[in-house]
Amino acid sequence: MAMVNLVHEVLDVELVDWRNEKLGRVDGLTLELRDGEPPRVGAILVGGTVIAERFGHRAIRWATLIREWWGGGAPSPTVIPFSAVRTIADTIQVELDAESQPAMRWEHWLRERIICRIPGAGGRKQPNA
Amino acid sequence: MKKAGELALGLVTSIGGFLEIGSLSTSAQAGAAFHYQLAWAILLGTIGLGVLMEGAGRLAAVSRRTFADQLRERFGVRFFSVPLLAVLIVSFLVLASEIGGVSLALQLVTHTEARWWALPVAFVAWLLLWRHSFTLVEQGTAGLGLITVIFGVAAVATHPEWGHVTRGLLPSMPRHEPAHYWYLAVSILGAAISPYLFIFYSSGVIEDKWTADDVGLNRVVAVLGNLFGGLLAICVLIVAARVFAPHVTSVDQPEQLPLLLSTPFGRTGFILFVLTLGITCFGATVEIALTIAYSLAQGFGWQWSENEEPGCNARFASAYSLALLLGGGLMATGIGVLTLTNISMMITAASLPLTVVPLLVLLNDRQVMNHQSNGWVANASLGAFAILSVVLLLAALPLQLMGGG
Numbered sequence: 001m002a003m004v005n006l007v008h009e010v011l012d013v014e015l016v017d018w019r020n021e022k023l024g025r026v027d028g029l030t031l032e033l034r035d036g037e038p039p040r041v042g043a044i045l046v047g048g049t050v051i052a053e054r055f056g057h058r059a060i061r062w063a064t065l066i067r068e069w070w071g072g073g074a075p076s077p078t079v080i081p082f083s084a085v086r087t088i089a090d091t092i093q094v095e096l097d098a099e100s101q102p103a104m105r106w107e108h109w110l111r112e113r114i115i116c117r118i119p120g121a122g123g124r125k126q127p128n129a
Numbered sequence: 130m131k132k133a134g135e136l137a138l139g140l141v142t143s144i145g146g147f148l149e150i151g152s153l154s155t156s157a158q159a160g161a162a163f164h165y166q167l168a169w170a171i172l173l174g175t176i177g178l179g180v181l182m183e184g185a186g187r188l189a190a191v192s193r194r195t196f197a198d199q200l201r202e203r204f205g206v207r208f209f210s211v212p213l214l215a216v217l218i219v220s221f222l223v224l225a226s227e228i229g230g231v232s233l234a235l236q237l238v239t240h241t242e243a244r245w246w247a248l249p250v251a252f253v254a255w256l257l258l259w260r261h262s263f264t265l266v267e268q269g270t271a272g273l274g275l276i277t278v279i280f281g282v283a284a285v286a287t288h289p290e291w292g293h294v295t296r297g298l299l300p301s302m303p304r305h306e307p308a309h310y311w312y313l314a315v316s317i318l319g320a321a322i323s324p325y326l327f328i329f330y331s332s333g334v335i336e337d338k339w340t341a342d343d344v345g346l347n348r349v350v351a352v353l354g355n356l357f358g359g360l361l362a363i364c365v366l367i368v369a370a371r372v373f374a375p376h377v378t379s380v381d382q383p384e385q386l387p388l389l390l391s392t393p394f395g396r397t398g399f400i401l402f403v404l405t406l407g408i409t410c411f412g413a414t415v416e417i418a419l420t421i422a423y424s425l426a427q428g429f430g431w432q433w434s435e436n437e438e439p440g441c442n443a444r445f446a447s448a449y450s451l452a453l454l455l456g457g458g459l460m461a462t463g464i465g466v467l468t469l470t471n472i473s474m475m476i477t478a479a480s481l482p483l484t485v486v487p488l489l490v491l492l493n494d495r496q497v498m499n500h501q502s503n504g505w506v507a508n509a510s511l512g513a514f515a516i517l518s519v520v521l522l523l524a525a526l527p528l529q530l531m532g533g534g
Binding site: 011012013014015021022023024025027046051054055090106107108110111114115116118120121122 | 192193194198201202205206207209210259260428429430431432433438439440443444446447
């Protein structure tokens with residue numbers, strides 16, 4: 001049975017979807033606590049607020065302020081169940097479609113509101129295509 | 130054709146290190162104030178950038194991932210944020226200086242003040258990236274950049290005392306103005322070795338799909354590229370010593386720079402200087418704007434490529450667009466090009482330990498590097514530069530206060 005070091009080989013590693021499209025990095029990991037059974041790795045978290053949590057309380061407060069200023073509402077990091085992981089190597093591949101993940105919100109927002117309104121942007125990918 | 134592309138990457142990186150506004154102006158200042166005595170600083174910068182480029186390229190070729198990518202993964206997001214922030218600040222200041230360099234070239238020809246050219250220059254650079262024509266810019270800069278060889282011709286034409294030049298290649302204590310001497314030595318190193326260069330070079334290695342088999346090629350490209358750039362930067366210093374010293378000891382007006390070539394070659398020299406300045410600084414502008422976007426994209430796992438349409442990589446495209454807009458905006462405020470350049474070079478020198486030390490650690494990680502991890506030669510030279518970079522960090526601020534301006 002192969003052993004994988006969560007901190008060195010999973011945390012901060014690049015995530016790709018089933019088509020090898022980049023979908024972010026492993027910004028956080030969760031343990032799932034189960035009644036009467038030992039805990040197990042629950043999910044991979046991706047998102048700015050997850051990164052902020054790793055910097056401590058002040059960073060979380062700043063992240064929250066920025067979200068409120070932007071009108072973002074409650075933080076909603078991307079939660080990828082560990083069962084969706086297909087391979088762990090140089091990158092971590094998950095059985096998901098990057099385009100439909102909340103981690104891509106900024107990418108979509110910038111693509112639709114700004115980048116694709118400038119002539120010559122081209123290459124527009126349809127979400128959920 | 131593939132080989133030409135690989136050599137172009139090395140040449141462009143080295144032009145960004147040695148022949149853009151930072152190196153041109155610091156080498157010219159050093160030649161005017163101290164003759165050939167600071168040639169050693171350029172030589173040291175050449176060896177330093179060569180060793181660091183070779184290391185960053187080998188890391189990328191063997192691990193198939195870029196330096197910024199490895200930094201985040203190996204050291205975690207908290208540590209990563211420090212070099213990232215340093216690279217972003219330093220690169221932004223250097224970007225604004227390079228936009229200033231192109232604007233200055235335009236000012237010399239049109240007599241319209243440089244500040245008015247800053248935003249148009251930034252726009253043209255942006256348009257080329259937007260039309261994903263970076264390969265064109267890269268090969269154009271590498272090809273047209275060969276025009277810089279004119280500094281070699283000028284160095285010979287001005288009949289320097291070669292014996293004195295050779296003596297300048299060994300460090301020596303200054304006979305006058307020690308603070309200014311060391312200030313210029315640190316600026317020269319900062320101008321030659323910028324952290325954006327290794328991030329740019331390692332991203333180029335990935336975009337050009339080099340593998341562990343290309344480690345030898347990487348070595349050749351890093352050595353050749355740096356010999357080319359470093360030797361020509363020494364030629365700039367030689368020409369400056371011949372043209373300016375002993376009557377003019379400080380080069381603080383942009384109008385003085387074209388004298389480097391117009392003194393030996395007249396009107397043709399003036400035109401060649403303007404072309405050299407314009408081409409090399411424009412190449413560096415595009416390179417740095419891309420590097421800012423590369424560092425963010427690789428650090429946070431965004432899609433990135435210089436060869437895809439902006440709509441596919443919206444965050445990546447937004448990053449270089451914003452960098453160019455802000456860099457052009459900073460120059461458009463009317464800040465002096467040479468003032469900003471000098472400040473940027475000092476801050477660059479001070480920021481080096483933040484990227485050089487982690488690079489050294491990564492190159493010794495056998496898990497990352499397989500059998501291609503550092504041998505003792507690479508470790509000794511990189512280690513020496515890591516120590517040197519810390520000295521630069523400690524020396525930069527006092528020298529800026531005592532010897533700057």
